Amino acid sequence: MSPRTDTTNPAAETTTVVRTRFATMPPERQRLPVARRSVRPRPGRARILRLVALGLVLVAGAGMVLASVTRSSGDSAPTLPIAVTLTVFLLAVWAWTSTRLDDTLVAFLAAIALIVTGVLxxxxxxxxxxxxxxxxxxxxxxxxxxxxxxxxxxxxxxxxxxxxxxxxxxxxxxxxxxxxxxxxxxxxxxxxxxxxxxxxxxxxxxxxxxxxxxxxxxxxxxxxxxxxxxxxxxxxxxxxxxxxxxxxxxxxxxxxxxxxxxxxxxxxxxxxxxxxxxxxxxxxxxxxxxxxxxxxxxxxxxxxxxxxxxxxxxxxxxxxxxxxxxxxxxxxxxxxxxxxxxxxxxxxxxxxxxxxxxxxxxxxxxxxxxxxxxxxxxxxxxxxxxxxxxxxxxxxxxxxxxxxxxxxxxxxxxxxxxxxxxxxxxxxxxxxxxxxxxxxxxxxxxxxxxxxxxxxxxxxxxxxxxxxxxxxxxxxxxxxxxxxxxxxxxxxxxxxxxxxxxxxxxxxxxxxxxxxxxxxxxxxxx
Structure with a gap:
């Protein structure tokens, strides 16, 4: 039962008045915007943005690795360890911002990736x-x-x-x-x-x-x-x-x-x-x-x-x-x-x-x-x-x-x-x-x-x-x-x-x- 229906009961007034005072509109008007705006479109847009961000990270990482492999003496391109480290770091930031993976798990996966690649x-x-x-x-x-x-x-x-x-x-x-x-x-x-x-x-x-x-x-x-x-x-x-x-x-x-x-x-x-x-x-x-x-x-x-x-x-x-x-x-x-x-x-x-x-x-x-x-x-x-x-x-x-x-x-x-x-x-x-x-x-x-x-x-x-x-x-x-x-x-x-x-x-x-x-x-x- 919604707390708003209890306000007419004098015996329940002291226990429900705090909750009912905060309602500024009928419950049905509160739920409609959520159903129309939050449940369907937003997750789709958010998923697209996450995938775009992942794509940008992968492209940046691949570009740095390629530049490090083809770099010549005196070139300002990153070395291979630098490229790998920055790529792993960017992937960790993406995971922290765009996934529901536990923060500690993401940090451990990043550390393991650096260890396996010989950087750390x-x-x-x-x-x-x-x-x-x-x-x-x-x-x-x-x-x-x-x-x-x-x-x-x-x-x-x-x-x-x-x-x-x-x-x-x-x-x-x-x-x-x-x-x-x-x-x-x-x-x-x-x-x-x-x-x-x-x-x-x-x-x-x-x-x-x-x-x-x-x-x-x-x-x-x-x-x-x-x-x-x-x-x-x-x-x-x-x-x-x-x-x-x-x-x-x-x-x-x-x-x-x-x-x-x-x-x-x-x-x-x-x-x-x-x-x-x-x-x-x-x-x-x-x-x-x-x-x-x-x-x-x-x-x-x-x-x-x-x-x-x-x-x-x-x-x-x-x-x-x-x-x-x-x-x-x-x-x-x-x-x-x-x-x-x-x-x-x-x-x-x-x-x-x-x-x-x-x-x-x-x-x-x-x-x-x-x-x-x-x-x-x-x-x-x-x-x-x-x-x-x-x-x-x-x-x-x-x-x-x-x-x-x-x-x-x-x-x-x-x-x-x-x-x-x-x-x-x-x-x-x-x-x-x-x-x-x-x-x-x-x-x-x-x-x-x-x-x-x-x-x-x-x-x-x-x-x-x-x-x-x-x-x-x-x-x-x-x-x-x-x-x-x-x-x-x-x-x-x-x-x-x-x-x-x-x-x-x-x-x-x-x-x-x-x-x-x-x-x-x-x-x-x-």
Whole structure:
């Protein structure tokens, strides 16, 4: 039965009003456009575009291979290893954008193709699985599992939200709480999962405020995605970017340097998005009605104890998380690598009497698919560098633009930010977007006098916007699913938000890349 038929039943009003308030037209009028426009013509056009793109990739690859075979001494044509590497890379990008194959499977197929053709030594691929970054993420995920299982996150959020006196203060305090989780959970999907019980508890103490509840459902995944840039471990894409930079011979980022550059953007963009959501999805009377909630109310709604003294697991999780973050932030003082600190924290998290959960339970929560994806992309980056493919691409593609000076550099950065902002429409995975875009950015930036680190950081920051479609990011899909979140938003709401948030993020990242980050120690130009 459609929820709209329940609105006449007084007894069901409190449970259905949230869902019925979001319907703007009769159900039959909602289904007709989908049947006529989406089901038949679009897949056919999309299939044709995918085949055309594949044809262009194959033609480009065949042309490079043929040029490499017929090249003469002093010719600017690519060598055979360069041609093979670029062809495999383009095919991987096509698969990420045009097929439903798993991102990790595509990365592995590309790595295997390079190994079979002799471009990538098998030892280099296998050694990438033991890279320090992989162990950093393993330790970080184990620590995050301990914090999540202890209940510390919900207690902290409830104590922070009790200071809310109205919808605006509630939303901004929620933004602060979600931003802080970027340092506790190294994945946006994990942070969104932490936010679901908080949303459920808060929405339960807001009866009759459907617009506020819907705006809150939009706010939480939006802040989770935008605030991730504040931490090197905030998203797997950040690790991919750092890996690719180091593979290209760049210095890369430490936990502290990423925090220094990313946290200001995370704070500004998250609170800007908060104001946009308040302005676009609530009315003035919604924002002026006083609001008070207590930790006891939130605890009753969540069926979890959030009052009284900290439990033993919560105390252990707080000490563990605080100690690890402190050691990461003070790396220049003690010179312990972030991976070693994460490993020590992970061991402490599963040690009986010290930690909060068992070793088997912690290991089950580690996203091994993401770690294998990172290892495979590291191998691809190594091939792009060692074969000279990155250098050849830079010298060949941007040769006509080298004389443009600063104007060309700024134009390049603007194009990078624009492409990175819109890439989620083609590549749903944030890590896959970085794996596809960052190698090209690193290769092309020096030819125009742009710092590869600055260009890569700007691209990764802009990729934090992925709000147009529910399928563009896991946190968005999670809060758009009525089986997980009740009283949430519709795809139409998401598009209304994107029309304002996309240009705002483009301008914000541009301002940071051109003026703010150079003042903070990340110059744009070489």
């Amino acid at each position: 030594p098998a030892s280099d691929f296998f050694s990438s699985l033991g890279d320090e970054t992989i162990w950093l993420l393993i330790g970080a995920f184990v620590i995050a599992s301990a914090v999540s299982s202890s209940g510390l996150a919900l207690r902290g959020a409830s104590h922070l939200l009790r200071f809310a006196r109205g919808p605006r203060s509630l939303f901004h305090l929620t933004t602060v709480a979600l931003t802080l989780t970027a340092f506790a959970v190294p994945a946006t999907s994990g942070r969104a999962a932490l936010a679901v019980p908080v949303y459920t508890a808060v929405s339960a103490v807001l009866p009759g405020r459907e617009r506020v509840i819907r705006a809150l459902a939009l706010l939480m995944p939006t802040v989770v995605l935008l605030s991730a840039v504040g931490s090197l471990l905030g998203a797997g894409a950040h690790i991919v970017t750092d890996q690719l930079l180091r593979a290209a011979g760049e210095e890369g980022f430490t936990f502290l340097s990423w925090l220094w550059l990313g946290l200001p953007l995370a704070v500004v963009s998250s609170h800007l998005a908060c104001e946009i959501i308040l302005w676009r999805f609530t009315r003035r009377e919604d924002r002026t009605i006083p609001l008070r909630m207590s930790t006891a109310e939130i605890g009753r709604s969540a069926s979890t104890a959030v009052t009284g003294p900290l439990s033993s697991p919560e105390r252990r999780a707080a000490v563990l998380l605080g100690g690890v973050i402190l050691l990461w932030a003070t790396e220049p003082l003690h010179h312990l690598s972030p991976a070693l600190v994460a490993l020590l924290g992970a061991v402490a998290a599963v040690t009986p009497g010290i930690g909060c959960l068992t070793f088997p339970a912690a290991i089950k929560r580690v996203p091994w698919s993401l770690l294998l994806f990172l290892a495979a992309t590291l191998a691809l980056a190594s091939a792009l560098t060692t074969t000279g493919a990155a250098a050849w691409l830079s010298s060949s593609a941007l040769a006509p633009l080298r004389g443009l000076g600063a104007a060309g550099a700024v134009a390049f950065v603007l194009v990078v930010i624009a492409i990175s902002t819109a890439a989620h429409l083609l590549i749903p995975s944030r890590s896959a977007r970085s794996a596809a875009i960052i190698p090209v950015v690193i290769a092309l930036a020096p030819a125009l006098g742009v710092s590869p680190m600055a260009a890569a950081f700007a691209s990764t920051a802009a990729a934090g916007f992925c709000h147009t479609l529910p399928s563009s990011a896991k946190p968005i899909a999670m809060f758009a699913d009525p089986d997980i979140v009740s009283g949430g938003f519709t795809p139409q709401d998401l598009r209304r938000l994107s029309m304002l948030l996309a240009p705002a993020m483009f301008v914000l990242v541009t301002v940071f890349a051109l003026w703010v980050w150079p003042l903070m120690g990340l110059p744009l130009l070489l």
